[in-house]
Amino acid sequence: MRKRTLHRTLRGFWWLTLLFLYLPLAVVVLFSFNASNSAASFTGVSLRWYRRLLSNDVILSAFSNSMVLAVVSSVIALVIGCLIGYGMYRHRHRKLGWLIVLIYLPIVLPDIVFGISEMAFFVQVNRLTGLFQPGLGTMVIAHVTFQIPFVALIVYSRFVGLDPTLFEAATDLYATPAKRVLHFMLPTLKPALISAFFLSFTLSVDDFVISFFTSGPESATLPIYIWSAIKKGVSPEINAIASLMIGAVAIAAVFSMLVNRRQT
Amino acid sequence: MTINKARLAVALSSLMLAGTVQAKEKLYLFNWTEYMDPEIISAFEDKYDVDVVQNYFNSNGEMFAKLNSGGASQYDIIVPSHYFVPRLIDTGLVQALNVEQLDNIDNVMEQFRDPAYDPGARYSVPYQWGTTGIVYNTETFPEAPSSWSLVFDPDVNAGYPFSVVTDGQVNLGSACAYLGKGFDCTEVDDWKEAARLLIETKGRKNFSGFTDGTPTLQQLARGVAHVGMSFNGDYLHFKEESPEAFRNLAFMIPEEGAEMWVDSMMIPVDAPHPELAHKFINFLLDAEVGAQLSNYNYYSSPNEAAEPYLDHVLTIPPVKPTDEEMSVLRFTPSLAGEKLQVFQQLWSEVQSR
Amino acid sequence: MATTSRLRRRYSSIREARHLLLTVAPGAAWIMVFLVLPSLYLMAVAFMTNGPYGLPQMPLSLESFKRLAGFGFLGWSPGNLYTLLRSLWQTIIATGLVVIVAYPIAYYITTCRAKWRPIMLLLVVVPSWTNQVIRTFGWMNLLAPGTPLSSFAESLGFIAPNMGLYPSSFAVTLGLIYNFLPFMVLPLYAAFEKLDLAQVEAAQDLYATPVRAFWYAVFPQTLAGLLAGVVLVAIPAFGMYVIPELLGGGKSLMLGNLVANQFSGGANWPLGAAGAILMLLATFIGLFAMRRIGKRLGGGEQVVI
Numbered sequence: 001m002r003k004r005t006l007h008r009t010l011r012g013f014w015w016l017t018l019l020f021l022y023l024p025l026a027v028v029v030l031f032s033f034n035a036s037n038s039a040a041s042f043t044g045v046s047l048r049w050y051r052r053l054l055s056n057d058v059i060l061s062a063f064s065n066s067m068v069l070a071v072v073s074s075v076i077a078l079v080i081g082c083l084i085g086y087g088m089y090r091h092r093h094r095k096l097g098w099l100i101v102l103i104y105l106p107i108v109l110p111d112i113v114f115g116i117s118e119m120a121f122f123v124q125v126n127r128l129t130g131l132f133q134p135g136l137g138t139m140v141i142a143h144v145t146f147q148i149p150f151v152a153l154i155v156y157s158r159f160v161g162l163d164p165t166l167f168e169a170a171t172d173l174y175a176t177p178a179k180r181v182l183h184f185m186l187p188t189l190k191p192a193l194i195s196a197f198f199l200s201f202t203l204s205v206d207d208f209v210i211s212f213f214t215s216g217p218e219s220a221t222l223p224i225y226i227w228s229a230i231k232k233g234v235s236p237e238i239n240a241i242a243s244l245m246i247g248a249v250a251i252a253a254v255f256s257m258l259v260n261r262r263q264t
Numbered sequence: 265m266t267i268n269k270a271r272l273a274v275a276l277s278s279l280m281l282a283g284t285v286q287a288k289e290k291l292y293l294f295n296w297t298e299y300m301d302p303e304i305i306s307a308f309e310d311k312y313d314v315d316v317v318q319n320y321f322n323s324n325g326e327m328f329a330k331l332n333s334g335g336a337s338q339y340d341i342i343v344p345s346h347y348f349v350p351r352l353i354d355t356g357l358v359q360a361l362n363v364e365q366l367d368n369i370d371n372v373m374e375q376f377r378d379p380a381y382d383p384g385a386r387y388s389v390p391y392q393w394g395t396t397g398i399v400y401n402t403e404t405f406p407e408a409p410s411s412w413s414l415v416f417d418p419d420v421n422a423g424y425p426f427s428v429v430t431d432g433q434v435n436l437g438s439a440c441a442y443l444g445k446g447f448d449c450t451e452v453d454d455w456k457e458a459a460r461l462l463i464e465t466k467g468r469k470n471f472s473g474f475t476d477g478t479p480t481l482q483q484l485a486r487g488v489a490h491v492g493m494s495f496n497g498d499y500l501h502f503k504e505e506s507p508e509a510f511r512n513l514a515f516m517i518p519e520e521g522a523e524m525w526v527d528s529m530m531i532p533v534d535a536p537h538p539e540l541a542h543k544f545i546n547f548l549l550d551a552e553v554g555a556q557l558s559n560y561n562y563y564s565s566p567n568e569a570a571e572p573y574l575d576h577v578l579t580i581p582p583v584k585p586t587d588e589e590m591s592v593l594r595f596t597p598s599l600a601g602e603k604l605q606v607f608q609q610l611w612s613e614v615q616s617r
Numbered sequence: 618m619a620t621t622s623r624l625r626r627r628y629s630s631i632r633e634a635r636h637l638l639l640t641v642a643p644g645a646a647w648i649m650v651f652l653v654l655p656s657l658y659l660m661a662v663a664f665m666t667n668g669p670y671g672l673p674q675m676p677l678s679l680e681s682f683k684r685l686a687g688f689g690f691l692g693w694s695p696g697n698l699y700t701l702l703r704s705l706w707q708t709i710i711a712t713g714l715v716v717i718v719a720y721p722i723a724y725y726i727t728t729c730r731a732k733w734r735p736i737m738l739l740l741v742v743v744p745s746w747t748n749q750v751i752r753t754f755g756w757m758n759l760l761a762p763g764t765p766l767s768s769f770a771e772s773l774g775f776i777a778p779n780m781g782l783y784p785s786s787f788a789v790t791l792g793l794i795y796n797f798l799p800f801m802v803l804p805l806y807a808a809f810e811k812l813d814l815a816q817v818e819a820a821q822d823l824y825a826t827p828v829r830a831f832w833y834a835v836f837p838q839t840l841a842g843l844l845a846g847v848v849l850v851a852i853p854a855f856g857m858y859v860i861p862e863l864l865g866g867g868k869s870l871m872l873g874n875l876v877a878n879q880f881s882g883g884a885n886w887p888l889g890a891a892g893a894i895l896m897l898l899a900t901f902i903g904l905f906a907m908r909r910i911g912k913r914l915g916g917g918e919q920v921v922i
Contacts, residue, residue: 006827007728010721010724010725010728011725013721013722013725014721014722014725014737017718017722017741017798018740020795021740021741021744021795021798022744023755023759024752024755024756024758024759024795025744025747025751025752025755027755027758027759028751028754028755028758031758037506037509080643080644080647081644083639083640083641083643083644084640084641084643084644084645086640087636087637087639087640087641088641090636090637090640091633091636091637091641094637099641099645102645102648102649102653103644103648105648105652105653106648106652108852108900108901108904109652109656109897109900110852110853110855110856110873110896110897110900111853111856111858112856112858112873112876112877112893112896113656113659113856113876113893113896113897114652116659116876116877116880116889116890116893117652117655117656117658117659117893118651118652118655119333119880120333120655120658120659120662120880120886120890121654121655121658121659122334122655123332123333123334124658126334126337133334133337133338134333134334134335134338135338141651142651144647144651145647145648145651145652148644148647148648152644202746205748206745206746206747206748206749208748208749208750208859209858209859213880213881216334216338217292217294217317217319217335217338217339218317222748223748223749223750223751226748226750226751226754227750227859228320228322230750230754230757230863231322231476231479232297232298232320232322232476232478232479233478233479233481233482233483235482238754239758242747242751242754242755245747245748245751246747246751249743249746249747250743252746253739253743253746256739257735257736257739323882325881325882325884326881326882328670329880329881329882332670332671332672333880351670354669354670355669355670355672423777423778423779424779425762425779425780425781427866430867452691456691466868469777469780470777470779470780471868472780472781472784472866473784473865473866473867473868474866474867474868475866487762487763488761488762488763488781490779600669601669602690604669604670605667605690606690606691608671608884608885609684609689609690609691609694610691612696612697612875612878612884613694613696615696615867615870615878616696616697616699616700616870616875617695617696617699
């Protein structure tokens with residue numbers, strides 16, 4: 001009896017928490033369709049903010065910057081992170097403590113410290129050599145730096161989960177390392193690579209602070225654009241861009257839910 | 265096979281060449297938000313067949329920091345307020361102008377040709393000038409005094425949300441003015457008293473936060489705040505854009521004194537396109553373009569030749585302050601050395617308490 | 618014979634070393650050059666003198682640390698101390714509240730049918746896939762003056778009339794909880810999933826009240842997950858920049874803002890760098906303490922970091 005009331009209370013709490021989690025996002029989406037400029041009252045459905053959005057070159061270029069940044073940094077991080085993950089596995093019996101520390105460093109460093117040290121460093125090097133002009137390039141470098149550890153850890157744990165004899169079999173089966181990589185490593189790693197890429201991509205799109213401090217005049221991403229739009233005075237257009245990003249996340253969520261379903 | 269490859273290479277490289285030829289020269293303009301008529305930009309782009317890339321800032325501090333962190337080699341033109349001009353010159357972040365490239369320089373008004381912030385006007389050309397005053401809701405305060413007490417006296421505004429600007433010097437100056445020390449006070453003891461007042465003000469229940477001048481107007485229009493500090497031109501610009509929302513908002517210069525500012529165009533030291541930057545400055549110095557700029561954003565023009573083309577609204581308050589107001593308006597002082605450090609310390613104290 | 622095998626061994630160990638180098642070196646070098654080096658540079662900046670306009674200068678000095686502690690031109694002032702204490706306070710409050718919300722949620726998910734659990738977890742995590750700025754913007758919309766939530770709080774006398782729930786330090790706390798809830802639910806769920814139910818049932822018979830049963834049978838078993846969650850929540854919360862900036866209206870400055878302002882307001886790089894060092898110290902002390910506590914109470918090996 002008592003157990004049932006407990007369960008019922010918990011269920012109520014669960015729905016309340018979901019409300020808490022989704023209400024702010026729902027309000028953004030709702031007001032993106034608001035006909036008036038007001039944040040307090042909903043006066044009617046309209047698509048005017050979306051129309052405005054599509055004719056705004058700055059937003060479109062911010063969107064393409066976000067995508068380029070996320071894809072390029074994820075690909076680089078995938079290659080470098082994969083190598084480390086494999087190296088960590090192959091040489092796991094050695095003492096690799098320093099490497100583990102190095103790899104965890106980008107994860108534990110507070111965003112703001114990460115961002116300003118990159119900025120201060122790039123500025124200094126730029127002053128001395130002319131390299132690392134703030135822009136998409138420096139942003140890619142910074143993003144790759146925080147993506148590498150996640151890729152490495154995912155790849156490593158995938159290898160650990162494999163039967164070690166598989167490696168011996170592969171060594172016997174394929175003569176050259178290149179063939180081994182092509183016919184054995186890549187296929188077995190495929191799920192890990194996909195999820196590592198997905199995670200890197202999400203981390204990149206989710207980042208604001210590090211991008212903010214490493215960006216240049218032409219490399220504003222969507223979050224940076226939204227930030228400066230908020231700072232300059234909230235306009236309903238922000239609701240529309242934010243809603244599009246929320247929509248993209250919702251699609252990704254449904255997608256991963258379907259993948260989940262198929263696996264179980 | 266090799267011939268094909270060669271042909272492909274030629275085709276590719278010609279494509280790339282075409283790409284570089286087609287890519288127009290770009291002018292990187294780093295300006296305040298809502299401060300430039302888009303039509304002026306497109307007119308300039310058409311005239312010189314270039315692209316103008318605009319970036320925006322909301323405060324002088326933000327602009328200065330960006331310039332320090334690589335911006336000095338990435339922007340062609342910046343538009344700082346007068347009290348940041350000496351700082352930019354001292355740090356070597358800007359370059360001296362080549363007056364020979366500025367045919368229209370004689371259009372500049374007499375009083376801006378040798379300003380205290382840039383003797384001889386070697387580094388800067390005035391862009392616009394204006395004032396920072398109080399904007400308030402006339403329904404909430406039908407009999408508002410023409411005084412800083414609207415912001416700083418809890419008895420005058422006991423319960424309605426209000427905000428102040430994020431710029432430390434303007435805040436400290438306003439508090440100084442309210443305390444009777446004058447807006448341009450620089451005595452450390454006066455500053456301390458002003459900082460104390462600001463900390464008290466910040467602790468009031470109806471203080472809604474630090475907001476930059478331009479967004480303050482939107483907060484007022486939406487009823488989020490009832491009193492705030494903003495610029496005369498932005499006030500009129502937004503009022504024109506949405507008269508309904510600004511029906512009950514008024515702009516006022518407190519009689520204790522307030523800020524008058526001049527924003528100037530400067531060229532960063534390592535600007536990628538300094539020649540184009542000179543062309544742009546010269547373009548804005550043109551009589552008609554100068555008038556168009558002021559007619560767009562409702563600020564006073566420092567361009568004498570532009571006067572005949574100015575809209576009537578620009579010749580009356582609040583754009584053109586009355587003589588009475590003129591007598592209490594002060595320039596925000598430029599700070600350097602220990603004064604600047606003391607100020608920064610006091611200001612960070614205000615922020616963190 | 619002996620020499621050839623030694624040679625072979627030597628040869629293979631060289632090959633192994635080369636292999637290690639080839640796989641690990643690019644990434645390690647990347648992190649060294651683009652993270653360790655910049656961090657070291659930042660630390661060096663903290664020991665330089667503040668130039669006339671906020672940029673670091675020689676000679677080396679401890680000036681910025683003194684400034685951070687509150688000693689300046691005008692004698693000692695408590696401003697930075699306030700900021701530090703406020704950051705600590707916000708972090709503790711937010712982490713505590715996140716734990717209180719996350720415990721029942723994580724437990725509830727484990728009691729549901731296995732089929733639903735991944736989907737429920739996904740529902741908890743999905744909001745954190747959207748950008749931080751957007752999430753915070755959502756709360757700005759919800760808590761602004763005149764919105765239903767603000768009016769409700771006003772009618773309860775919780776806030777002054779005409780004021781919104783935002784900007785305020787309450788809004789900052791709420792934003793922090795919202796932002797970090799998933800980071801607590803996930804490790805706690807993982808811990809609950811491994812929970813020995815027989816032990817819990819025995820405890821329910823043994824101890825009269827559910828509170829005692831929870832304390833003696835459930836809590837110790839979920840401790841590892843809890844500690845992992847605390848690390849994942851408290852460290853980023855302590856250095857938070859976006860949420861206090863947007864939801865606090867400049868009224869509830871946290872350490873992250875103090876540091877960022879020194880760089881983005883063009884004020885004082887060395888002071889900002891000294892603040893960053895403080896943040897790093899807090900981070901590493903926090904990690905170390907969690908590890909120690911985790912080990913002492915058993916099950917510490919499972920702590921993520």
